[in-house]
Amino acid sequence: xxxxxxxxxxxxxxxxxxxxxxxxxxxxxxxxxxxxxxxxxxxxxxxxxxxxxxxxxxxxxxxxxxxxxxxxxxxxxxxxxxxxxxxxxxxxxxxxxxxxxxxxxxxxxxxxxxxxxxxxxxxxxxxxxxxxxxxxxxxxxxxxxxxxxxxxxxxxxxxxxxxxxxxxxxxxxxxxxxxxxxxxxxxxxxxxxxxxxxxxxxxxxxxxxxxxxxxxxxxxxxxxxxxxxxxxxxxxxxxxxxxxxxxxxxxxxxxxxxxxxxxxxxxxxxxxxxxxxxxxxxxxxxxxxxxxxxxxxxxxxxxxxxxxxxxxxxxxxxxxxxxxxxxxxxxxxxxxxxxxxxxxxxxxxxxxxxxxxxxxxxxxxxxxxxxxxxxxxxxxxxxxxxxxxxxxxxxxxxxxxxxxxxxxxxxxxxxxxxxxxxxxxxxxxxxxxxxxxxxxxxxxxxxxxxxxxxxxxxxxxxxxxxxxxxxxxxxxxxxxxxxxxxxxxxxxxxxxxxxxxxxxxxxxxxxxxxxxxxxxxxxxxxxxxxxxxxxxxxxxxxxxxxxxxxxxxxxxxxxxxxxxxxxxxxxxxxxxxxxxxxxxxxxxxxxxxxxxxxxxxxxxxxxxxxxxxxxxxxxxxxxxxxxxxxxxxxxxxxxxxxxxxxxxxxxxxxxxxxxxxxxxxxxxxxxxxxxxxxxxxxxxxxxxxxxxxxxxxxxxxxxxxxxxxxxxxxxxxxxxxxxxxxxxx
Amino acid sequence: xxxxxxxxxxxxxxxxxxxxxxxxxxxxxxxxxxxxxxxxxxxxxxxxxxxxxxxxxxxxxxxxxxxxxxxxxxxxxxxxxxxxxxxxxxxxxxxxxxxxxxxxxx
Amino acid sequence: xxxxxxxxxxxxxxxxxxxxxxxxxxxxxxxxxxxxxxxxxxxxxxxxxxxxxxxxxxxxxxxxxxxxxxxxxxxxxxxxxxxxxxxxxxxxxxxxxxxxxxxxxxxxxxxxxxxxxxxxxxxxxxxxxxxxxxxxxxxxxxxxxxxxxxxxxxxxxxx
Numbered sequence: 001x002x003x004x005x006x007x008x009x010x011x012x013x014x015x016x017x018x019x020x021x022x023x024x025x026x027x028x029x030x031x032x033x034x035x036x037x038x039x040x041x042x043x044x045x046x047x048x049x050x051x052x053x054x055x056x057x058x059x060x061x062x063x064x065x066x067x068x069x070x071x072x073x074x075x076x077x078x079x080x081x082x083x084x085x086x087x088x089x090x091x092x093x094x095x096x097x098x099x100x101x102x103x104x105x106x107x108x109x110x111x112x113x114x115x116x117x118x119x120x121x122x123x124x125x126x127x128x129x130x131x132x133x134x135x136x137x138x139x140x141x142x143x144x145x146x147x148x149x150x151x152x153x154x155x156x157x158x159x160x161x162x163x164x165x166x167x168x169x170x171x172x173x174x175x176x177x178x179x180x181x182x183x184x185x186x187x188x189x190x191x192x193x194x195x196x197x198x199x200x201x202x203x204x205x206x207x208x209x210x211x212x213x214x215x216x217x218x219x220x221x222x223x224x225x226x227x228x229x230x231x232x233x234x235x236x237x238x239x240x241x242x243x244x245x246x247x248x249x250x251x252x253x254x255x256x257x258x259x260x261x262x263x264x265x266x267x268x269x270x271x272x273x274x275x276x277x278x279x280x281x282x283x284x285x286x287x288x289x290x291x292x293x294x295x296x297x298x299x300x301x302x303x304x305x306x307x308x309x310x311x312x313x314x315x316x317x318x319x320x321x322x323x324x325x326x327x328x329x330x331x332x333x334x335x336x337x338x339x340x341x342x343x344x345x346x347x348x349x350x351x352x353x354x355x356x357x358x359x360x361x362x363x364x365x366x367x368x369x370x371x372x373x374x375x376x377x378x379x380x381x382x383x384x385x386x387x388x389x390x391x392x393x394x395x396x397x398x399x400x401x402x403x404x405x406x407x408x409x410x411x412x413x414x415x416x417x418x419x420x421x422x423x424x425x426x427x428x429x430x431x432x433x434x435x436x437x438x439x440x441x442x443x444x445x446x447x448x449x450x451x452x453x454x455x456x457x458x459x460x461x462x463x464x465x466x467x468x469x470x471x472x473x474x475x476x477x478x479x480x481x482x483x484x485x486x487x488x489x490x491x492x493x494x495x496x497x498x499x500x501x502x503x504x505x506x507x508x509x510x511x512x513x514x515x516x517x518x519x520x521x522x523x524x525x526x527x528x529x530x531x532x533x534x535x536x537x538x539x540x541x542x543x544x545x546x547x548x549x550x551x552x553x554x555x556x557x558x559x560x561x562x563x564x565x566x567x568x569x570x571x572x573x574x575x576x577x578x579x580x581x582x583x584x585x586x587x588x589x590x591x592x593x594x595x596x597x598x599x600x601x602x603x604x605x606x607x608x609x610x611x612x613x614x615x616x617x618x619x620x621x622x623x624x625x626x627x628x629x630x631x632x633x634x635x636x637x638x639x640x641x642x643x644x645x646x647x648x649x650x651x652x653x654x655x656x657x658x659x660x661x662x663x664x665x666x667x668x669x670x671x672x673x674x675x676x677x678x679x680x681x682x683x684x685x686x687x688x689x690x691x692x693x694x695x696x697x698x699x700x701x702x703x704x705x706x707x708x709x710x711x712x713x714x715x716x717x718x719x720x721x722x723x724x725x726x727x728x729x
Numbered sequence: 730x731x732x733x734x735x736x737x738x739x740x741x742x743x744x745x746x747x748x749x750x751x752x753x754x755x756x757x758x759x760x761x762x763x764x765x766x767x768x769x770x771x772x773x774x775x776x777x778x779x780x781x782x783x784x785x786x787x788x789x790x791x792x793x794x795x796x797x798x799x800x801x802x803x804x805x806x807x808x809x810x811x812x813x814x815x816x817x818x819x820x821x822x823x824x825x826x827x828x829x830x831x832x833x834x835x
Numbered sequence: 836x837x838x839x840x841x842x843x844x845x846x847x848x849x850x851x852x853x854x855x856x857x858x859x860x861x862x863x864x865x866x867x868x869x870x871x872x873x874x875x876x877x878x879x880x881x882x883x884x885x886x887x888x889x890x891x892x893x894x895x896x897x898x899x900x901x902x903x904x905x906x907x908x909x910x911x912x913x914x915x916x917x918x919x920x921x922x923x924x925x926x927x928x929x930x931x932x933x934x935x936x937x938x939x940x941x942x943x944x945x946x947x948x949x950x951x952x953x954x955x956x957x958x959x960x961x962x963x964x965x966x967x968x969x970x971x972x973x974x975x976x977x978x979x980x981x982x983x984x985x986x987x988x989x990x991x992x993x994x
Contacts, residue, residue: 099901103900103901107984111989113986113989312766312767314767369986371901371984371986371989372901372903372986372987374901375899375901375902375903375984375986376903378899378900378901378902379899379902379903379907384899385899385900385901404987406903468765471765473904473987474904474987474988475762476871476905476960476961476988477988478763480763480767481762481763481764481765481766481767481768482767512765512766513765514765746949746950747949759935759958761935782947785947787945787947787948788942788943788944788947788948789942789943790940790941790942790943790953790955791940791941791943792940793936793938793939793940794934794935794936794958795931795934795936795938795939795940795957795958795959796939796940796955796956796957796958797906797907797908797955797956797957797958798906798907800955800956801954801955801956802953802954802955803953803954803955804942804944804948804952804953804954805948805949805950805952806947806948806949807947807948807949809947
């Protein structure tokens with residue numbers, strides 16, 4: 001079953017479909033007098049709504065606007081459409097509409113962006129409605145044919161039945177007629193208690209192709225006549241190309257062109273990618289490294305350290321008077337933590353294939369946001385929207401690198417423009433991918449807690465010092481200079497609300513210290529370090545007054561019942577409070593992120609003071625609703641793998657203005673054998689929609705760090721742990 | 730880049746409508762940004778752009794902070810006679826820049 | 836200051852009806868992303884037009900439908916006009932509804948322009964409508980609007 005088809009919706013058929021009635025062109029187009037025109041897929045099958053195409057053989061094609069990058073959103077969205085559509089799940093397949101089609105149809109499929117753990121929670125209502133509306137239209141078509149009231153008909157498994165007479169027909173047979181019906185407005189959606197497909201651990205639609213190697217990724221993409229390009233951008237951020245000596249490589253076998261790309265990059269185009277890559281390695285390039293050529297991690301760390309005690313800082317959350325509470329404390333506890341730059345390091349390096357002529361610019365690319373890739377294509381090609389198109393390909397990992405940044409699309413189009421008519425596939429080397437990341441921002445944090453004479457926590461000051469993402473990426477979202485994203489997980493309210501409302505005097509502020517390293521959104525974004533900062537420090541506070549870390553937290557969470565519920569759930573399942581097996585020590589963490597409540601209890605053993613084995617992590621998540629529990633379990637485990645790899649192994653450092661770690665030998669990752677057992681408690685409490693792709697990533701690291709403390713009595717405050725001589729067994 | 734660049738055809742027929750493209754280097758600081766310490770960065774923009782054809786004003790633009798950095802403006806004018814087109818940009822903090830181009834009209 | 840939902844925007848901006856697409860754009864609370872608030876554009880327009888009615892038509896405002904970050908958006912305006920002494924475009928004003936200030940740029944033309952056609956590059960802070968208003972020599976006002984999506988704005992949710 002072909003799972004993702006890049007639909008080649010005949011431009012003519014859908015353009016006529018969306019144009020004023022009466023244009024009377026195009027193959028297979030019906031223009032019933034006075035009725036809406038039918039929009040068709042390339043095989044002629046009619047759209048019932050923009051979300052649902054039905055083929056005569058009853059195959060249902062569900063349109064998916066978001067991107068599948070291993071997180072299972074494709075299947076989840078299809079489940080939601082199918083639930084309301086009442087179709088036969090075994091005949092469901094999916095298709096990505098293109099952003100060009102979307103723009104031409106006034107964004108019929110809404111937002112394409114896949115990030116912020118939003119894929120399901122932001123689109124669930126309208127995709128369900130798309131399915132429900134199609135169902136009503138299909139039933140109406142059957143009822144019209146039978147000349148019976150639609151209210152006497154029902155649909156299940158792609159079969160429509162007329163109750164009183166028992167007459168039946170299938171979706172495929174009435175699709176044509178249904179497509180001509182004016183879509184009803186405001187169709188009611190099912191009550192969640194009636195869900196049959198949503199909420200079930202349905203097998204994913206994309207797994208088989210991925211296991212058999214049939215799945216095509218951008219890096220695999222091939223087109224007739226295609227050439228291959230390798231590129232190098234100035235490794236010092238902000239630097240430019242001064243000169244390069246193309247003559248030195250032009251005579252090499254297969255090499256066709258050497259181009260400057262924009263201000264700051266040079267590409268070699270050849271018959272085969274390896275020819276391009278090796279030629280580029282041999283190409284003499286002189287860089288104008290610009291003003292940042294001397295920046296180092298040590299310099300950056302010094303700037304961050306200064307920010308920990310600076311007078312001015314942006315206040316993200318506050319209550320009472322923390323400064324007074326600290327000044328009048330009977331006892332104070334203070335600690336400084338640090339978290340590094342991180343590259344996303346997806347398994348598939350950045351790539352895009354482009355073909356440019358003055359009449360048309362097309363791009364094939366793995367992207368988390370088809371519309372953003374389209375916007376980059378418009379800008380780089382200089383062509384109007386109706387002469388451009390982007391075709392989405394499955395991603396070999398996104399994690400945030402492929403959502404907000406389409407530098408590789410801009411590069412591919414700029415290369416293609418220099419060789420009109422010839423498709424060119426631009427594929428970055430691993431080194432280029434490591435060097436030209438959009439990095440998780442570097443920060444340090446000083447936390448100070450105040451206790452009264454009775455060992456009650458009276459105040460907390462959390463001072464974050466470090467880089468703002470939004471200043472570089474979207475300055476329009478700053479609030480009087482403050483970057484609200486810095487406070488994810490420790491915010492006043494909303495999707496990232498701090499979970500300790502019981503702290504009477506609170507100050508969480510940010511001394512912004514930006515660097516020349518371009519920042520981006522790394523899976524989970526700022527909850528990764530904020531969860532370590534808060535949850536490890538809460539543990540430190542508890543231990544400083546000899547209180548149990550769970551009890552200590554509970555006392556501060558009376559006004560945070562949902563945060564507390566997930567924390568209690570993991571504690572109970574892990575057996576907190578009961579003796580652990582010999583040599584096993586436990587640690588806890590909790591946070592609210594992307595509107596979901598998550599918690600973890602990790603169990604570790606430590607040998608020789610520094611060889612850590614993570615045996616088990618019990619995780620609980622309350623995402624409001626759970627569309628596919630099996631998928632959520634896998635996202636939890638996958639997020640732990642990503643987060644623990646960062647905890648133990650990963651950092652990017654800056655030397656001579658550039659990133660020092662250029663491959664997996666210096667930017668390692670966990671292996672399968674090191675993976676702990678993950679036990680998931682999925683506890684949707686209903687009434688809200690929280691994300692799944694990211695939230696849980698933040699609780700594994702602090703839970704493990706707290707467990708290590710329980711095992712060794714040593715508090716680890718710097719990440720990655722390899723820098724402290726700690727290894728993962 | 731060079732401070733200002735103007736693109737005017739060197740020759741034209743009398744009565745022909747010619748297109749003129751102009752570009753000037755300027756940060757167009759909006760006045761709405763803040764430093765990383767929260768202090769407002771004062772506005773600093775080009776506010777006026779005037780084109781004169783042998784001394785007669787033929788085109789003017791009033792710019793606001795919404796105009797992108799390195800303002801690009803293109804417009805058209807009728808080639809009436811040979812002579813000189815002058816371009817003037819002025820703005821905050823006494824900013825003043827001029828550029829000119831000759832045209833032969835036959 | 837009237838806050839428009841995203842749905843209202845697109846209904847107002849669209850000239851073409853999409854058929855067979857009953858699913859409207861998200862109106863749930865979760866989908867109300869952080870939006871830059873509306874400015875006082877109607878007032879700014881009134882300062883230019885006074886009490887005169889603004890007619891739709893004759894003006895064509897060109898913007899790309901999507902941009903990544905809105906920092907450098909190519910914008911052009913053309914107006915149908917003979918550009919004679921008796922009948923010409925005196926000025927073209929461009930307005931934004933979500934940038935901090937509603938006025939973006941004004942162009943002063945006249946019969947020496949030959950053609951009422953201008954282009955520039957602008958900053959647009961967020962997904963929004965942009966409006967161009969042409970002032971004609973007979974004192975009438977004509978307008979066109981275009982909708983722009985800033986994909987980075989959509990990408991970043993309420994933080």
